[in-house]
Amino acid sequence: MKLFKWYSRVPLIYLNLSAFVLGCAGGLFLYWLGGRLGGEFLNNATAILAPFGNILVNMLKMIVMPIIVCTLICGAASLPLKTFGKMGLAVCGWYFFTSLFAAIFGSAIAILFNPSLAVSHDKLVDESLRSRAAEMAVQSGQSGNAFLDIIYSLFSNPFEALAQGKFLPVIVFSILFGLAARVILDIANEKKDLGTQKQIQNILDLFDAFQKIIFKIVDWVLKYFPIGVFALTAFCFAKFGVALFQSYLQVAGCVICGILLMITVCYPLAIAIICRENPFPILWKLREPILTAFVTRSSAATLPVSMKTSTENLKVRKELSGFTLSLGSTVNMDGVCIHLPVFAVLAANLFGFEMSMNQILLMVLGVVFASIGAGGIPGGSVFLLFLVLSGFNLTREQTSIIVALALGINPLLDMFETACNVAGDNIGTYVVGRKMNMIDAEDCQKQ
DSSP states (O other): HHEEEEEEOOOHHHHHHHHHHHHHHHHHHHHHHHHHOOHHHHHHHHHHHHHHHHHHHHHHHHHHHHHHHHHHHHHTTTTOOOHHHHHHHHHHHHHHHHHHHHHHHHHHHHHHOOOOSSSOOOHHHOHHHHHEEEEEEEHHTTTSSSHHHHHOOOOHHHHHHHHHHHHHHHHHHHHHHHHHHHHHHHHHHHTTHHHHHHHHHHHHHHHHHHHHHHHHHHHHHHHHHHHHHHHHHHHHHHGGGHHHHHHHHHHHHHHHHHHIIIIIIIIIHHHHHOOOOOOOHHHHHHHHHHHHHHOOHHHHHHHHHHHHHHHTTBBOHHHHHHHHHHHHHHHHOHHHHHHHHHHHHHHHHHHHHOOHHHHHHHHHHHHHHHHHHHHTTTHHHHHHHHHHHHHOOOOOHHHHHHHHHHHHHHHHHHHHHHHHHHHHHHHHHHHHHTTTTOOOTTTTGOO
16 A cells, blocks of 8 residues: 555656666566577566556557547637637647648658668568558559548548547547537527527537546556556567667657757748748747746646746737637647657558558648647657557557557657647747737837
């Protein structure tokens, strides 16, 4: 009991980091013993570890679809479409297109860096997986039009997609459901139709309550995280040894490079082109919220700092910054959009998949849509990793390997991701404020 109380009090990040370090050490020790005692000993050891890691993978799979459905419906229904008009459309447009750009940019960086693993290809790829990959390639080209394939995949039976674990149709339906509910509620409010108001609000309250229940389950799953992280990390290092560190360095370098370029090049270019002014004084004034996000790893915790900086330093009106920054802390996940394609390319390289343009486009759209609903989820990028991996038909063991890599390096990458997310929120607020004439100072750069 005392051990459980201590375990519950220790911050999760410390438990996960400790589990990762112990898993590395334990896995390397088993790898060393396996070289001396033979392959049978190593197989028995990894067979003992595997179930503990697979439990975590299955827990994440269990919870990811309900999370996406609830968060997207509640998020879309909360958008005040009638109230904010052009401003709301401008803000939502900025967040969507920067997320789309970040996903495309992240995919390009990942393909350029091409992260892989210095392990014999035969250890990773089996013939059954090759045949499944070939079947997928044939099926993806049946219509002869990659663009139409993507469009068709977005609009499918949502209940069938839910049962089959297909993310994109569920994501699109959830967003449309939330938006439709909001439109009906706004019309009912205008007409003072109390019956319709009550019906729609009851449905939204139900999804909101469902979301709270799901997030409580997430809290319980997170309690198991350190055990799963230890098992998955030890399993991977026992199987691949020190060669696994190469993947960590490549993935970390790829993601961090992409995020730093996004903050220091892409965002400033957007300010320069759209606002026609020097972007670097603006970026310098945003140093406090960006650094706060880097340290806290939380967009929500950084929100007060962002609002203060936006109002006092950038002179953005409170009615704009209050809306854009609050919405951005939930739906704007540019860092995640850069991060996830890297693991998709890593999975393709590890397990012998040829990523077609069709698959890349599906992955980009899926990451963008799903990232909208990931903002309030602790470790949201890990949950969304299953969306990316779902297009590859990986075996349970192969999924575990990629998830283990993600869990092991996630605390470091999450710092950079959050800094990128907050930078995008603040820069988006400033750009929209400039275009909508909602900056109090005529030239805030001179103040």
